[in-house]
Amino acid sequence: MRYQLYYWPGIQGRGEFVRLALEDAGADYADVARGKGGVAAMQKFIDGKRLAQPPFAPPFLKAGKLIVAQTANILFYLGPRLKLAPRDEAGRLWVHQLQLTISDFVLEIHDTHHPIAGRLYFEDQRAAARWRSADFLHYRLPKFLGYFERVLKANGGTYCVGRRGSYVDLSLFQVVEGLRYAFPKSMKRFEKKIPGLIALHDRVAKRPGVKAYLNSPRRLPFNEWGIFRYYKELDG
């Protein structure tokens, strides 16, 4: 199966959680919107004129005739197929539950720099962004990362799900990587409280598929258009 991933070119964004799974598994896929005419093709799916079941927004994945949207839903679909999730119902629900909690966390991370509206510039909402970021760093970041640290520990400390890891473990790598980019000073202080997650991050970075991907031009650098953005004034 050759998968077709549709996501905005130029940013890692939510598409990155899907890319990491595809790359780790060595799956055959095209990153359509990064090719010629790809954004226009993507837009046609969202317009919904040619589809009875249009996605609300990217990312979405085309697998044969099937189109799956919503990051966590795409990973739910791919999980067992890429051997990145258990096959039984209880296991699939658990890994999906964790991924949905990551989705909530990622949205809160995004809203630190855009607490009023995603369509407005950061500069127009910087006072609110500073306030929200301070609250986020003090209360929300420790709550979310502390939760995943506990889950990891309860599963033996190597991976959060299973013995060989899951798409949730890949996503947690991305979350740590992104938080280090966005909040370097705060993360430096906080990392000693989550030694398990930091070791997990390093473990994932060394997986052959992930390592090759990170060293390839397919991995875009972080920048100030994505979810994780660096604004010095927001970093505690």
Add this chain to the structure above:
Amino acid sequence: MRYQLYYWPGIQGRGEFVRLALEDAGADYADVARGKGGVAAMQKFIDGKRLAQPPFAPPFLKAGKLIVAQTANILFYLGPRLKLAPRDEAGRLWVHQLQLTISDFVLEIHDTHHPIAGRLYFEDQRAAARWRSADFLHYRLPKFLGYFERVLKANGGTYCVGRRGSYVDLSLFQVVEGLRYAFPKSMKRFEKKIPGLIALHDRVAKRPGVKAYLNSPRRLPFNEWGIFRYYKELDG
């Protein structure tokens, strides 16, 4: 199967999307935290000391030994069991994708009155709330409701999924109901643009299970502690 739902007592909140599905289907369930000692019992699951796979937050559902958290995940699990979702994989992914888009919408609705932090009072963040609400009513509300209006129309206009409706249709009833409570003036103006969703809302309200539930003391009234809150100054 007797289900046990755990959610904060005193508000409809995210638990309401699960309650509507259980009530519509006439399922046997206990709303545990509304009974004596229920909140303490709920808290124990979240503390995670007795569970290797603890929920991050309510709502969660106990079904035999299985514990499922995250609203959309609970509905994904219950859907086919309550005959409120298709049984085939493509159908389940589609209805789940719509539910995840409703989750995103619901979070944006919540953040209109709490754009800085959920733990702070509304009164402490009212300037930011007014700004975010204005943007929400102008851009986000039409975008989300317009999307669901299109999906509904593409499925024939009676329900968004299937011929007899799905948990997504029940959730859209709740969204319309909540938006009418939170933004009565704005919704009055906007409703003429979404005649299909308004008819869907009325159709769902008449389903025997939903109708009986809405007329029972189990249905809590909206109030200023939940997701949908009425603050006159935020209503356009």
